[in-house]
Amino acid sequence: MDPRLRGDDFNIAGRIVDNSTDKIVILDRDGVINQDSDTYIKSPEEWIPLQGSIEAIAQLNRNGYRVFIFTNQSGLARGYFTEETLNLMHAKMARMLDKAGGKIERIFYCPHSPDDECECRKPKIGMLKQIEKHVGHSLETALVVGDSKKDIEAAIKIGAKPHLVLTGKTTSAPDWGIDNLQVFANLKAFAESVCNH
Numbered sequence: 001m002d003p004r005l006r007g008d009d010f011n012i013a014g015r016i017v018d019n020s021t022d023k024i025v026i027l028d029r030d031g032v033i034n035q036d037s038d039t040y041i042k043s044p045e046e047w048i049p050l051q052g053s054i055e056a057i058a059q060l061n062r063n064g065y066r067v068f069i070f071t072n073q074s075g076l077a078r079g080y081f082t083e084e085t086l087n088l089m090h091a092k093m094a095r096m097l098d099k100a101g102g103k104i105e106r107i108f109y110c111p112h113s114p115d116d117e118c119e120c121r122k123p124k125i126g127m128l129k130q131i132e133k134h135v136g137h138s139l140e141t142a143l144v145v146g147d148s149k150k151d152i153e154a155a156i157k158i159g160a161k162p163h164l165v166l167t168g169k170t171t172s173a174p175d176w177g178i179d180n181l182q183v184f185a186n187l188k189a190f191a192e193s194v195c196n197h
């Protein structure tokens with residue numbers, strides 16, 4: 001047997017399943033799923049979903065997409081909230097998703113400040129590399145959705161497909177000179193487009 005093939009690369013009929021065709025969506029959080037704030041999202045009460053975003057994630061799931069989050073949370077390093085509070089925000093999101101029949105497979109966050117010069121803070125690609133490791137293949141067919149240039153830059157660096165929504169830091173189609181950038185009004189419009197193709 002080819003040593004590169006693991007046991008779970010075979011389905012019950014014994015044929016090779018190509019994991020690289022995995023349907024993967026990677027979302028930024030603030031300004032994509034929930035309302036952003038210049039004073040940071042510091043509590044579950046301040047974590048308020050954008051119109052249609054919860055249903056958009058459920059729709060992606062129903063269409064076979066695995067959905068991940070990659071989010072810069074420097075409010076942790078700045079002492080604005082604790083990891084425990086962040087978990088409570090994410091528990092609130094998970095409850096809302098569960099009601100809608102949706103699920104985030106895993107949340108990757110950068111807890112550092114810009115001064116920490118870590119490898120995970122976007123536009124660096126540390127979190128995307130962790131997702132690659134988690135799924136076990138490259139992200140070249142993955143769809144990345146963000147509201148700021150940092151998200152888009154990270155997506156391009158790792159070779160994924162960049163998508164911008166206009167519900168956060170960026171409110172009109174930008175002139176960033178990025179040829180393959182797809183722009184959507186919001187996450188629901190993105191999900192409709194992806195699921196109806």
Ligand SMILES: [Mg+2]
Pocket residue numbers: 028029030031032036146147148168169
């Ligand atoms: Mg954002």
Ligand SMILES: [Zn+2]
Pocket residue numbers: 110111112118119120121
């Ligand atoms: Zn970091």
